[in-house]
Amino acid sequence: MADLSIEFCGVKSPNPFWLASAPPTNTGDQVKRAFAAGWGGAVWKTLGNPIVNVSSRFGGVDYGSTRMMGLNNIELITDRPLQVNLDEMADVKKHYPDHTLIASLMVDTREEWHEIIQKVEDVGSDMLELNFGCPHGMCERGMGSAVGAEPEVLKTIVGWVMEKANVPVIVKLTPNVGDIAEPARAALEAGADAVSLINTVKSIVGVDLDRMVPLPVVGNGSSNGGYCGPAVKPIALHLLGQTAKVFPKPISGIGGISTWRDAAEFMALGSTSVQVCTAVMHYGYRIVEDMIEGLSDFLDEKGMDSAMDLVGKAVPQYKDWGDLDLNYHVVADIDPDKCIGCQLCFVACMDGSHQCIHIPGMSDEDKKKAGHVAFPTDVPDRPVTAKGGTPGARIPYVHEEECVGCNLCALVCPVEGTITMVEKRKAPESETWNDRVAAGKDLVPGGLDATRKARGAD
């Protein structure tokens, strides 16, 4: 069995699964229940001067019959007295000395930072996480994402923290920036030991059309909030990938992680630990059992002895577009035994891609009318034979010469495994756009006159 324990900035953690700073880490009782369920660490709900919260606070986005694909909140940092939190943190550390306890902090002045750091270190916090990410309520007060989006301000504050802190410092980044590399570099330059990302994405999840108030409704108004949950995973993965390129120290990945596979993906793209909030708010601490088991089995299957071996495995393969091989080419291939003849691929290719999927039996005239631009001869006329197929329907035919290999048909096909993308290289050797630029072969015919002239192509 693979060793799931990790080392993060020198701190040992039983596994990479941590709870993000949020309602699931609001109180000591909660964190103790979470550790008992198997979570390896917890970032306490952000501490600072207690705030006042509104009601209601959360909005959900459903997709089809799937509940809460995305979650939005307008909650602030902890609303509990600091001392109550501190006492509970000490108690958690007493019961779970080997689990990772991280204090999330958000205060304003240098004196406040120094005071709160002293206090959370005194109760045994293993690390600090600076919340420079909260996109609502706190930024208007010059904290949270107001800091995260201003590299210079971020550097100053991290500087204050580094003067005082004795334990490793993690800077939590906001996704609400143009280029995540800027705050990541600023954190590095200021001496931070690690970064975590992402905090929530600025959002409005909907509008109550009866009251004409955005969601979530607070009396006669609402405010923009922070978006998280499975919906933000692709955004988080991208920002993580960008950060991993410029930040050579440990990263804690956050954003939409719900399963062991999500966690494995974040680790492959550079996270040493992963943090979870929404999935726990939806299903409870119990989901960690599946995450631990799934990751452990996955590592065993891949022959990795330790979770640490997975960290960053996919980072080198995350490249700039200009470094991708232009001679790599795939074409769609339809399995005639599985196709049910729904023609979703046909319509997707006709209206959303390159008009290269044909329905057998159409005359060239009909094809022209339908919108085809190329007319293959010998389109095989194959009736659908799969169970549940449309009676009399024909298996669509992919005109390979025209197929650009975009994946769209395979993405829309409802019968998994029916459309596979088959590799048909254009040439054995690799050629990237950057190679073309270097060779001066990057002018694609059919462009503007002004460009041709400027490039001296005529």
Added chain:
Amino acid sequence: MTRLPDDRLETKLPDKAPLYTRPEAITEANRCIYCVDAPCVQACPTGIDIPTFIHKIATDNVKGSARTIFAANLLGTSCARVCPVEVLCAGSCVYNHWGREPIAIGRLQRYATENAIAQDAELLSKTRKPATGKTIACIGGGPASLAAAGHLALDGHTVHVYEKRAVAGGLNTTGVAPYKLHSEASLAEVELILALGDIELKTGVEIVDGEAGEGQVLVAKLAADYDAVFIGIGLGPDNALGVEGEEGEGSVGAVEYIERLKLESGMGLDGIGTALVVGGGNTAIDIARELAQLGVPDVAMVYRKTEAAMSGYHHEMVDARKDGVRLVENRQPTGVVREGGKVTGLKVKATDTGAEETLACDLVAMAIGQSRLTKLAAAFGGVELDGKGRVQVDPATHRTGNPKVYAGGDCVNGGKEVVNAAQHGKLAARAITASFGGEEN
């Protein structure tokens, strides 16, 4: 593994609920709400954490899903296929009340267990505790004993399973409807259990009281040689009606006949135009459906009361009708009619009007219950039977009046489901390990 003949009649009946493909399973798993206090769990006699195992299928953690299932039910593979889920887990799924199909829990369970075992044959044996030096005898090689043996082996004990038949698996091998589970699949599960630890299966050995002949071992010897004994002998041969003409060819006991359908080489049903099944329980419905599906042109169940009073499941009767089975209500058989030894009819008396008639037929199958074998159990000092011949046990530990002797399955409950036997075996194994002062698995 015991090789069964290829030309068994049961091989003609295909799986009614084939193994899900991965996309099918994941789609179905994603419908599950992942209830916290789930009604389906309460309805499972072994208390499998159903929402968790289904959630794990949805995340593609198939091995983890199987671990969750087996932790509660070592016979999860066969239960997935033979459990009457319509009246158990799936029957209580929240979806039933919303006008939607309940989650196909049985089929998901089959997907998880079969695929996980295929991926990793040692999935379960890895968790085995170190050897304890204790040895337990299990009498009978059916579901109850297999569950007990498996849990005991995982706890580190040595287990000897005595089975009088040539094949183990009990009614899972010899009785369950083939379209749910074929005999090979049952034998594959037996192998799975045997591989869990130090279990020796002794087939063709019958435990008897009194005098031991060839292939027989005495109760007294077990009592003396083993640290504990588990009795899982199930039920005995089919009960007879006790009417004229019942003895002889063409008039059969249902359970015995099903065993032949499932295991006998080269059996045929030629010449059977009409088959009558006497009874209104699940065995009656099963044999009627099997005969109809195997091509007997006319199959009817003859029941002494009305349909509403039948002990067979309603959903099974609905499916039986789809197979073409007729139900003749309010008829009490009074004799089997023979011409030149060959069965030609069944004499019946209407229980409401008293009118008598003879229903023409070529085969009569009696499905009116099975006898008890539990005298054997009582041969262990201290073991008691109730008025219906069932072995009396403490429900929490399945210990009999003899502190070294435990019992479970049909011989205790008078005949229920495989899943009940699996639960009894588990409870008994836990109690046996606890009685040794050990930690149960």
